[in-house]
Amino acid sequence: MTERRIQRLVTVRNPQGLHARPADMLVRRALQFAARIEILKDGERFNGKSILSLLTLAAEQGTELVLRADGPDAEEALEALAELFGRGFDELGAGEPTNDHSLDG
Amino acid sequence: MQVLQGIAVSPGIAIGEALVIEKEGYVFSRRSFEHEAVDEELARLDRATDAVAAEIERDRQVIAAQLGDQYGAIFSAHHQMLRDAHLRAEMEELIRRQNMTAELAVHQTLRRCARVFQDMPNSFLAERALDLHDLEQRLLNHLLDRGHEWLLDLDAPTIVLAHDLTPSETARLDRRWVRGFVTEEGGEGGHTAILARGLELPAVVGAGQVLTEVVSGDLVIVDGDQGVLIVRPTKEYLSRYRQQLKRRSSRLEALAALRDLPAQTLDGTTVRLLANIEFPHELSACLERGADGIGLYRTEFLYLSAESEPTEEEHFQAYREVVEAMEQRPVVIRTLDLGADKMWYRSSAEDEHNPFLGLRSIRLSLRNVDVFRTQLRAILRASALGPVKILFPLIATLRELRQAKLFLRETMEDLDEAGIAFNHHIAVGMMVEVPAAVMMIDYFLKEVDFISIGTNDLIQYALAVDRSNKEVAELYQACDPAVLRLIQTSLCAAQAAGVPASVCGQMSSIPHCVLLLLGLGLTEFSVPPGAILEVKRVCRGVTIEQCRHIVQTALQMQGPLEIDTYLKEELKKLVPQAVR
Structure with a gap:
């Protein structure tokens, strides 16, 4: 495991956007990793381990966000978080395809 | 700065720190403490946080059992907010740097945060402000006694802001430091008006929703002639009012x-x-x-x-x-x-x-x-x-x-x-x-x-x-x-x-x-x-x-x-x- 900083582009897919429940899921997942986790929206940075920070981000459906992780387990962290976005935080109806793009940073 | 209009019921001008009496009757008596007690104050905050976390978990279980896990999730979000690193850091900062009491740090931090949500265009997020108010109440429940002997314990010129002052609350005012009153409710003949005139303190009543705009410790001006409350005044306003205050006191001296x-x-x-x-x-x-x-x-x-x-x-x-x-x-x-x-x-x-x-x-x-x-x-x-x-x-x-x-x-x-x-x-x-x-x-x-x-x-x-x-x-x-x-x-x-x-x-x-x-x-x-x-x-x-x-x-x-x-x-x- 190497120290590195990586980022990845994700899209908010669930219809109600990143409201309290998904934000809660995201933070709980993020807290399981040692890496510093940030979410960028239009150049603004939000703390991935703070639910209040994430809520103020006010990401609605279709918003594109950059996930950025910095630390020993950065890769695993991003993988896990991107996966949450991918399945729309379990708020998608059946049959909607998952998609995300990777960017190396 | 914000200028809020109410009904002028007792003339005069007062400048001081806001003391907000919440609708629930909470007030913040002490604003600061001795620096040596920082650790003690942080420990109080921790104890209150733990107690609230336990409460939230109990509520989550009850609701989840009745309505299903989806509904319990909102409490999970509350829990996450309670443990939020940002929030905690901000409160700790206020306690450590300004020697602010835990209750006031909770109040100021959560109110400020709630205001950010309130101002959001997305109504769904605006509702999160309610969650923060709820958390604030829960924490204050543990940090404060209701009906505390609060107003007896002031140490600086204070403007009392309340939804509506009850007679028993007014009876407990620390008259050495209270300089004026503002209430959301009330009219010309109401208790606050009569009391303020009796005490010769400027007062504005019927000011509408002011408590959400003001946090205890904010600088405020009460203009009892115009029926106006000014929250966090600009320098210009402040100096203008200070001059008025001076003219007023020289007039009173002439009368004396x-x-x-x-x-x-x-x-x-x-x-x-x-x-x-x-x-x-x-x-x-x-x-x-x-x-x-x-x-x-x-x-x-x-x-x-x-x-x-x-x-x-x-x-x-x-x-x-x-x-x-x-x-x-x-x-x-x-x-x-x-x-x-x-x-x-x-x-x-x-x-x-x-x-x-x-x-x-x-x-x-x-x-x-x-x-x-x-x-x-x-x-x-x-x-x-x-x-x-x-x-x-x-x-x-x-x-x-x-x-x-x-x-x-x-x-x-x-x-x-x-x-x-x-x-x-x-x-x-x-x-x-x-x-x-x-x-x-x-x-x-x-x-x-x-x-x-x-x-x-x-x-x-x-x-x-x-x-x-x-x-x-x-x-x-x-x-x-x-x-x-x-x-x-x-x-x-x-x-x-x-x-x-x-x-x-x-x-x-x-x-x-x-x-x-x-x-x-x-x-x-x-x-x-x-x-x-x-x-x-x-x-x-x-x-x-x-x-x-x-x-x-x-x-x-x-x-x-x-x-x-x-x-x-x-x-x-x-x-x-x-x-x-």
């Missing part, structure tokens, strides 16, 4: 110089200046102004601030304090003057559509004889200690006056039998505040030792205007010629009968109305303590002859505004420094 000068007109008529008070603690203000006595001691506070009916002893102690402090100067104690709607423990008149015309004041006393007797006994007992007089309010018929006097005589007999001392010749008077009493004044004057004209109610009943009703408030005019004739009739009849008369009520403290009342022959004014010197200044600047001329001219006019304007012009000519 009048304290030991006689209240005498230029042609040598001595005027007696008495004070209206609501609470015993207003005594110092009366003594400072050199009041000639208490012309109206309202006793409603005894009924309003107690949880139950006041006992005879409670009445007596409140009267004794005033009588002793006034050292042989007269004290006029008015019996209960409340509407039945305010007497919650006797709900005999729940369905009154028109409480001002309903079961109130002396009518209520005559119906509830046990309550009335308790008060009469206490007044009589106080009469053994100094020149106490008794005043019956809202007398409309001779029958009412006679009944009230009968109860008084019976009470005297009871006291005699019990061997309790009192003044057998206690002076008995009535308020003249119902037009019917004016029409019958010659009969009344044969049965009373003095009269006191209550202009506030007299105007309201004569003109059929409720001045708290915005739609008709402008019809309420002290200088309405009809009102002046009622006052003239009463005063002339009293002079002819040799019965002393005074005027209490707001009119007698308005400088240009003082000219009129002097011209009508009035030599005894009963005014709020803060107005005594102002009235004295007017008296010292005029002759009775001048005032008589003014009355003659004014009584020929047909409209209140005409009279008002004329009186103000005359005042400007005669006593220019009294013009505000």
